Amino acid sequence: MKSLCLGPFLAASAPVGRRAYGGHLSRKCFQKQLHFHSRCVAFSSFICSATISVMPELEEKQVFDGEKANLLVKDLRKSFDSGMTKSYGWRVSQLEAIAKMLEEKEKEITEALYKDLGKPRLEAFITEISQAKSSCSEALKELKEWMKPEKVNTSITTYPSSAEIVPEPLGVVLVISTWNFPFLLSMDPVIGAISAGNAVVLKPSEISPATSSLLANLIEQYLDNSTIRVVEGAIPETSALLDQKWDKILYTGSARVGRIVMAAAAKHLTPVILELGGKCPAVVESDVNLQVTARRIIAGKWACNSGQACISVDYIITRKEFAPKLVDALKEELEQFFGKDPMESKDMSRIVSPNQFARLVNLLDEDKVSDKIVLGGQRDEKKLKIAPTIILGVPEDAMIMQEEIFGPIMPIVTVDNIEDCYSIIKSKPKPLAAYLFTNNEQLKKDYVDKISSGGMLINDAVIHVATRGLPFGGVEESGMGCYHGKFSFDSFSHRKSVLYRSFDADSTIRYPPYTPQKEKLLKALISGNIVQIILSLLGWS
Numbered sequence: 001m002k003s004l005c006l007g008p009f010l011a012a013s014a015p016v017g018r019r020a021y022g023g024h025l026s027r028k029c030f031q032k033q034l035h036f037h038s039r040c041v042a043f044s045s046f047i048c049s050a051t052i053s054v055m056p057e058l059e060e061k062q063v064f065d066g067e068k069a070n071l072l073v074k075d076l077r078k079s080f081d082s083g084m085t086k087s088y089g090w091r092v093s094q095l096e097a098i099a100k101m102l103e104e105k106e107k108e109i110t111e112a113l114y115k116d117l118g119k120p121r122l123e124a125f126i127t128e129i130s131q132a133k134s135s136c137s138e139a140l141k142e143l144k145e146w147m148k149p150e151k152v153n154t155s156i157t158t159y160p161s162s163a164e165i166v167p168e169p170l171g172v173v174l175v176i177s178t179w180n181f182p183f184l185l186s187m188d189p190v191i192g193a194i195s196a197g198n199a200v201v202l203k204p205s206e207i208s209p210a211t212s213s214l215l216a217n218l219i220e221q222y223l224d225n226s227t228i229r230v231v232e233g234a235i236p237e238t239s240a241l242l243d244q245k246w247d248k249i250l251y252t253g254s255a256r257v258g259r260i261v262m263a264a265a266a267k268h269l270t271p272v273i274l275e276l277g278g279k280c281p282a283v284v285e286s287d288v289n290l291q292v293t294a295r296r297i298i299a300g301k302w303a304c305n306s307g308q309a310c311i312s313v314d315y316i317i318t319r320k321e322f323a324p325k326l327v328d329a330l331k332e333e334l335e336q337f338f339g340k341d342p343m344e345s346k347d348m349s350r351i352v353s354p355n356q357f358a359r360l361v362n363l364l365d366e367d368k369v370s371d372k373i374v375l376g377g378q379r380d381e382k383k384l385k386i387a388p389t390i391i392l393g394v395p396e397d398a399m400i401m402q403e404e405i406f407g408p409i410m411p412i413v414t415v416d417n418i419e420d421c422y423s424i425i426k427s428k429p430k431p432l433a434a435y436l437f438t439n440n441e442q443l444k445k446d447y448v449d450k451i452s453s454g455g456m457l458i459n460d461a462v463i464h465v466a467t468r469g470l471p472f473g474g475v476e477e478s479g480m481g482c483y484h485g486k487f488s489f490d491s492f493s494h495r496k497s498v499l500y501r502s503f504d505a506d507s508t509i510r511y512p513p514y515t516p517q518k519e520k521l522l523k524a525l526i527s528g529n530i531v532q533i534i535l536s537l538l539g540w541s
């Protein structure tokens, strides 16, 4: 009975086992390590449960529990401790392998993103694949420079000496990713972790199973599995991972889970980068180029994963008398983007899951909101689609103004004076991004001055994320720490201070016995007063 079941099981699940080992596997080895991958995707679950039902001894081993997580981290730490990930050669080889993977598997990545989110092909390319490509090519181009120790000046108190800051890898790091840009938000931190010379475990989101499964396959296929692994799964698997000691955790997702991650990390004093969300406002003054403003807001909301993006425009604040004009412009441009029936448009992603769909419908159907819809409101539960929806004059206490919308619904809050925007924005937690559309220079200056947010963009939305020279991260409730480009390298490195001295010129001034003359000279040296220093040296002061 056993052999009858095991044969097809091993054959069907071979990629899972290989992924866990990153190499050849014996049956014994496979059984031991199988649980590295708790499979959430339907196909694998089917195979596993079918097999488990006749093989109770394997059932337990399917679970990626604390013991397995511990083994995994030990394994990776061993590889890290061997020093292999530190070398420039290893880092480049892995980055080149990612670049190759991105070239060769673009179609598969696009298909997975379509399965998970109905993401249009070009949108997938623009917002995920091309971003991962540029992140990888930037790292390849700049890595040598980033790895160089940074010379710094020394002080007279250590003369003669030289000093530098040496970036060193942290060790074994964990990346927990989310579902809305499931490919980019997994690979971009992994690229940063590898550039900095770390071993890394990626836990993609179970809410985007096709991309999660593809990432597991591709990383196993293209990268060094003794140092880079994927663990698929949901809360139990993430919890098992979080119980381990990591050298850094980068988590992308909700603030609620961010708190869980931070609490778990605190047990081991593990530093964290939390990439969270929030309500990103767009303030629109009446002096704007209306058509360009409307297009850019649409691109930063509905054409951005149907608003399921951490930096998509969450709500608009504008003057009362200007709001109808803005609504008309948005309606006109939305039709240009998605046609007369946007529910049929192939250029707009769907809502990721029935749960998210129900949450959005709930926000939309609140009494205070439903009678203020001036565009859209249609929904299709089967297709998980919600039409681009605009709500005009939404009250501040409506649910939709209390939580991050993360969907294709745009409330517009109207004000008498544009300066009223400050109190509205400040009444909420600090957002991940804040937008302003205006030609008024003073207003721009004031907005930058008065609003605290992770990032800020004037006269556009979302695309600041593509400026690799800018750090990407939140503040307060929208997150902590940052990454992208060199900031990723720095975030996954320890900047070690090194001071070099020689045996020459061994000044005895800091050694006992402490004398008044030594004290005078020391004070003169610290004050930097050359005259005092000379006088002290000559014993004249």
Ligand SMILES: NC(=O)c1ccc[n+]([C@@H]2O[C@H](COP(=O)([O-])OP(=O)(O)OC[C@H]3O[C@@H](n4cnc5c(N)ncnc54)[C@H](O)[C@@H]3O)[C@@H](O)[C@H]2O)c1
Binding pocket: 176, 177, 178, 179, 180, 181, 185, 203, 204, 205, 206, 207, 233, 234, 235, 238, 239, 252, 253, 254, 255, 256, 257, 258, 260, 274, 275, 276, 277, 278, 309, 310, 311, 404, 406, 432, 474, 479
């Ligand atoms: N700052 C950014 O870069 C960024 C990017 C995308 C999304 N976000 C934010 O993410 C949020 C939505 O994402 P989400 O719904 O996937 O978040 P989520 O926090 O529910 O899930 C993210 C990850 O956490 C894991 N997780 C979920 N519950 C857990 C638990 N109890 N214990 C341990 N792990 C758990 C999931 O498996 C997943 O991998 C929004 O607030 C959005 O703004 C931020």
